Amino acid sequence: METAAAPAGEGLRERRRRETTLEICQAALDLFEQKGVARTTVDEIAARAGVSARTFFRLAGTKEDAVFIDDERFVSALAEVGADGDDIGTLTRALRDVFALELARLHADARARERFLRVRRLIGHEPSLLGAAIRRETTSSDHFIPEIAARVGLSELPVRAAVGLAALEMRTALDEWARRADSGETADLLAVHRDVQRLLGAAASAVGPQD
Numbered sequence: 001m002e003t004a005a006a007p008a009g010e011g012l013r014e015r016r017r018r019e020t021t022l023e024i025c026q027a028a029l030d031l032f033e034q035k036g037v038a039r040t041t042v043d044e045i046a047a048r049a050g051v052s053a054r055t056f057f058r059l060a061g062t063k064e065d066a067v068f069i070d071d072e073r074f075v076s077a078l079a080e081v082g083a084d085g086d087d088i089g090t091l092t093r094a095l096r097d098v099f100a101l102e103l104a105r106l107h108a109d110a111r112a113r114e115r116f117l118r119v120r121r122l123i124g125h126e127p128s129l130l131g132a133a134i135r136r137e138t139t140s141s142d143h144f145i146p147e148i149a150a151r152v153g154l155s156e157l158p159v160r161a162a163v164g165l166a167a168l169e170m171r172t173a174l175d176e177w178a179r180r181a182d183s184g185e186t187a188d189l190l191a192v193h194r195d196v197q198r199l200l201g202a203a204a205s206a207v208g209p210q211d
Contacts, residue, residue: 027066038128098169
């Protein structure tokens with residue numbers, strides 16, 4: 001069983017819930033890699049994780065979501081974006097810093113890093129997982145964007161644009177990291193993220209705003 005370090009102040013009930021989500025995620029990953037998403041059932045995932053179907057549906061919802069249920073670090077990071085400025089440039093830098101910090105934390109956690117890599121590699125081969133990942137990202141953004149807009153004093157459109165850019169950088173970095181792993185390369189996730197930020201920034205500057 002995979003056991004992650006407990007956050008400070010976490011109670012026994014919260015710790016057990018988090019460990020159960022890891023067990024479900026691990027079971028889903030193992031089965032998806034062995035059989036594919038389409039040929040894997042919820043009952044098989046629940047049985048391998050040692051939980052009831054009821055517990056599975058309460059924590060995961062769908063079999064596709066099972067591999068993402070413990071991956072709230074990037075979603076939660078949005079709640080940490082402060083109100084240090086009221087322009088889109090300042091907000092974009094703050095968002096990029098927050099996502100970079102979460103990538104650094106992920107990079108430092110060997111077990112979480114391996115799990116993330118397995119998920120991103122599966123996404124590249126399983127369209128249903130890609131759809132689930134996009135849906136979860138969109139739902140999370142829609143939840144936090146009004147809150148961020150209120151905190152920083154901007155309308156929702158510039159906030160949506162800034163969040164979209166920072167999320168694109170992060171997603172592209174994770175996908176490139178997984179692609180290199182599939183090719184047998186050893187890639188530093190943080191270095192890949194910095195390269196993606198630089199390249200996307202250069203691309204945006206070259207195109208410029210449209211009239």
